[in-house]
Amino acid sequence: MTRAPRPDKQRGLAFRLALFILTSTTLIFLAAFGYNYYCSRHVVLKNVRESAMHLAQATVLRIESKLRAVEAPPRMTARHLEGRPLSNALLLPLIHDMVAGSPEIYGGAAAFEPHGFDPEHRFYAPYFFHAEGGRIAFNQLGSEAYNYFLRDWYQIPRELDRPAWSEPYFDEGGGGILMSTFAHPFYDLSADQRVFRGVVTADISLEALVTEIGAIALYETGYAFVISRNGAFLAHPDEQLIMRESIFSVAADRQMPELRAIGREMIRGGTGFAAVTSVHTGKRSLLAYAPVPAADWSVGVMIPERELLADIRALNHTVLAIAAAGFTLLFLVVVAISRSITRPLHRLVAATTEIARGNLEIKLPTTHIGDEVQVLTHSVDEMRLALKEYIANLTETTKAKERIESELKIARAIQMNFLPKRFPPFPEQTAFDLFAALEPAKEVGGDLYDFFMLDARHLFFSVGDVSDKGVPAALFMAVTKTLMKGIAEQGLTPADVLDRVNVELCQGNDAAMFVTVVCGMLDITTGELVYSNAGHNPPVLLRAGGAPEMLPVSPGLVLGVMEEATYATSTIRLTPGDRLLLYTDGVTEAMDAGQRLFSDERLLGEMAGLAAAEPRRMVERIMAAVHAHAGGTPQSDDITLLALQYKGNAESF
Amino acid sequence: MECTSRKMDKAVVIQVTGRMDAVTAPDFDAACGAWIDQGETRLVVDLTALDYISSAGLRSFLVVGKRLKGSGGTLALSGLDGMVREVFDLSGFAALFPVHPCPETALEALG
Numbered sequence: 001m002t003r004a005p006r007p008d009k010q011r012g013l014a015f016r017l018a019l020f021i022l023t024s025t026t027l028i029f030l031a032a033f034g035y036n037y038y039c040s041r042h043v044v045l046k047n048v049r050e051s052a053m054h055l056a057q058a059t060v061l062r063i064e065s066k067l068r069a070v071e072a073p074p075r076m077t078a079r080h081l082e083g084r085p086l087s088n089a090l091l092l093p094l095i096h097d098m099v100a101g102s103p104e105i106y107g108g109a110a111a112f113e114p115h116g117f118d119p120e121h122r123f124y125a126p127y128f129f130h131a132e133g134g135r136i137a138f139n140q141l142g143s144e145a146y147n148y149f150l151r152d153w154y155q156i157p158r159e160l161d162r163p164a165w166s167e168p169y170f171d172e173g174g175g176g177i178l179m180s181t182f183a184h185p186f187y188d189l190s191a192d193q194r195v196f197r198g199v200v201t202a203d204i205s206l207e208a209l210v211t212e213i214g215a216i217a218l219y220e221t222g223y224a225f226v227i228s229r230n231g232a233f234l235a236h237p238d239e240q241l242i243m244r245e246s247i248f249s250v251a252a253d254r255q256m257p258e259l260r261a262i263g264r265e266m267i268r269g270g271t272g273f274a275a276v277t278s279v280h281t282g283k284r285s286l287l288a289y290a291p292v293p294a295a296d297w298s299v300g301v302m303i304p305e306r307e308l309l310a311d312i313r314a315l316n317h318t319v320l321a322i323a324a325a326g327f328t329l330l331f332l333v334v335v336a337i338s339r340s341i342t343r344p345l346h347r348l349v350a351a352t353t354e355i356a357r358g359n360l361e362i363k364l365p366t367t368h369i370g371d372e373v374q375v376l377t378h379s380v381d382e383m384r385l386a387l388k389e390y391i392a393n394l395t396e397t398t399k400a401k402e403r404i405e406s407e408l409k410i411a412r413a414i415q416m417n418f419l420p421k422r423f424p425p426f427p428e429q430t431a432f433d434l435f436a437a438l439e440p441a442k443e444v445g446g447d448l449y450d451f452f453m454l455d456a457r458h459l460f461f462s463v464g465d466v467s468d469k470g471v472p473a474a475l476f477m478a479v480t481k482t483l484m485k486g487i488a489e490q491g492l493t494p495a496d497v498l499d500r501v502n503v504e505l506c507q508g509n510d511a512a513m514f515v516t517v518v519c520g521m522l523d524i525t526t527g528e529l530v531y532s533n534a535g536h537n538p539p540v541l542l543r544a545g546g547a548p549e550m551l552p553v554s555p556g557l558v559l560g561v562m563e564e565a566t567y568a569t570s571t572i573r574l575t576p577g578d579r580l581l582l583y584t585d586g587v588t589e590a591m592d593a594g595q596r597l598f599s600d601e602r603l604l605g606e607m608a609g610l611a612a613a614e615p616r617r618m619v620e621r622i623m624a625a626v627h628a629h630a631g632g633t634p635q636s637d638d639i640t641l642l643a644l645q646y647k648g649n650a651e652s653f
Numbered sequence: 654m655e656c657t658s659r660k661m662d663k664a665v666v667i668q669v670t671g672r673m674d675a676v677t678a679p680d681f682d683a684a685c686g687a688w689i690d691q692g693e694t695r696l697v698v699d700l701t702a703l704d705y706i707s708s709a710g711l712r713s714f715l716v717v718g719k720r721l722k723g724s725g726g727t728l729a730l731s732g733l734d735g736m737v738r739e740v741f742d743l744s745g746f747a748a749l750f751p752v753h754p755c756p757e758t759a760l761e762a763l764g
Contacts, residue, residue: 467708535744557745
């Protein structure tokens with residue numbers, strides 16, 4: 001018996017179920033998670049861009065409003081100065097008031113063309129400014145050392161013929177603060193032509209703006225910065241850069257052409273976004289920029305991407321954590337469910353293994369769920385009961401069969417014991433030699449042979465074959481043999497013996513069994529052989545020095561069929577050295593695998609080679625030839641051979 | 654072995670083909686028995702195509718013949734040839750039943 005294979009844990013139902021469900025769930029989750037991440041990232045980026053741009057624009061507005069507030073007083077003052085004769089008395093209070101009246105203005109001046117106010121003086125530029133302690137201080141600008149005509153704040157409005165903001169610069173006189181100057185031109189309108197007379201200026205301190213913008217913090221390390229129309233940093237968290245570096249110098253320094261392109265776009269007055277690595281923080285960042293039209297500056301807002309996406313990343317971590325917890329829970333549930341499915345199966349497997357070992361009494365596990373396992377259990381139980389019943393039947397049948405077989409064996413043994421088996425049978429006899437053998441088929445057959453001395457001179461011998469097989473044939477054979485001997489001993493001729501035996505056998509032979517018999521009586525002194533045949537195969541006669549031939553027999557009906565049947569006697573005389581072979585159809589009808597018969601011709605042929613053989617050797621050789629012919633084909637009929645050699649009576653010679 | 658039956662006016666003709674031995678003889682018994690059970694009393698068994706017959710086969714003829722004789726019927730044979738003829742002659746069975754060259758002559762003989 002083979003051992004039941006044990007379920008492999010790696011391939012068990014529970015494992016595969018869990019694997020399948022968890023894999024599917026993971027794939028679904030990853031798809032949903034990926035889509036969600038993509039979408040929310042998109043939304044967050046959009047929001048962040050908008051808020052960065054809002055921030056940039058709010059900063060722009062703040063700067064603009066400060067600048068515009070500073071622009072108004074010089075514009076008014078310039079208008080005042082046009083179209084009237086000017087004097088110190090008029091001019092100085094006007095400038096003073098302009099500075100004093102505007103806290104946004106750090107200082108202000110009216111700067112005239114060379115010799116434009118007083119032909120005596122080349123320079124004339126009265127300057128008032130907010131000094132320490134809240135007082136308004138005065139200073140006359142312009143000297144050979146400070147030739148203001150060459151300054152941007154003077155030159156640009158003069159040349160462009162319009163007000164303008166100067167590039168921010170560090171004030172040389174007033175304690176090094178960063179400032180920018182708004183200069184508004186004014187003209188002499190008394191002549192036919194508009195003649196440039198000078199500019200009214202207002203300085204604005206950028207310190208506060210720089211501080212304010214530099215302090216803008218976005219997310220963790222995001223920041224805002226301002227560049228001038230030349231790209232110089234006006235406001236930046238890194239104070240080292242302010243007025244010392246420009247966006248272009250930084251781009252050249254760090255070899256960042258993209259920063260250079262952005263810088264160009266910014267000073268061109270563009271509005272937009274760019275992805276850039278911040279030089280200040282070294283992080284990939286989003287840059288939103290917008291122009292400050294009043295002063296041609298540009299505001300930039302820089303936010304590191306990591307920080308932009310920090311929220312979404314935190315959200316993702318939360319989602320993943322929840323998913324992990326969910327997976328664990330799902331795994332436990334799946335394992336529990338699969339266990340609940342496979343547990344009854346395992347119990348059933350254990351039970352069926354036990355059944356396979358032959359234990360049919362085992363009680364199968366009960367389930368109450370009404371699922372497929374219960375149906376299977378029910379089927380297995382029915383199989384078990386059917387098997388049990390079948391085995392019980394089989395046991396009984398086998399017992400019966402064994403009994404029959406053992407009875408057949410006994411019948412066969414009894415049948416064999418009937419036959420004379422002592423050879424040589426008459427050791428004192430020298431007139432003849434005789435040998436016989438019966439090789440039984442697997443089934444009990446009905447062959448018979450017999451020989452006995454009727455008196456000192458007469459040997460009676462016979463060979464027969466009952467038509468059927470099994471116990472009835474064995475019984476019929478036993479009856480025939482007994483009758484033959486009893487009747488022959490009464491001294492009748494072989495034909496009369498057959499007559500009488502036939503009558504006896506016909507009595508109550510309802511089974512319609514019959515037997516073929518050839519029998520003979522040999523006078524051992526004369527060699528005269530009287531014989532008769534009842535439907536049996538004719539014996540082979542092998543005359544000394546002659547060829548084997550079939551002994552001619554008179555036809556005679558088999559015994560046991562018809563009471564009225566009569567049998568004829570034939571007579572021949574044997575001479576010393578003659579041999580006779582009696583046999584049953586088990587010899588001539590022995591078949592090989594191709595169902596070819598051994599045949600009469602083959603028998604005669606074999607006999608021809610045995611001209612000098614003793615009876616024992618003759619029987620053995622023929623038997624061997626028959627077996628060789630059959631090969632492995634099972635013997636279906638008894639094989640009987642009886643050989644007789646007449647040697648003659650020495651006394652008669 | 655194979656048994657083919659034809660019901661004719663006067664009798665049932667049963668043609669036996671192949672080998673008739675202890676294994677196959679019961680089929681012949683059954684084929685004949687079925688006709689006898691139906692009330693047929695005259696059977697002609699044609700042995701032209703029979704290759705081999707053993708003593709068990711002979712016994713079947715004996716059994717069928719006895720049954721028919723009991724009901725006043727007849728079992729006739731036809732087409733005995735070769736080894737089959739020898740067996741019938743040797744056993745004396747050829748004398749037990751009317752034997753004809755072919756089924757037609759057997760039917761004619763039945764009158």
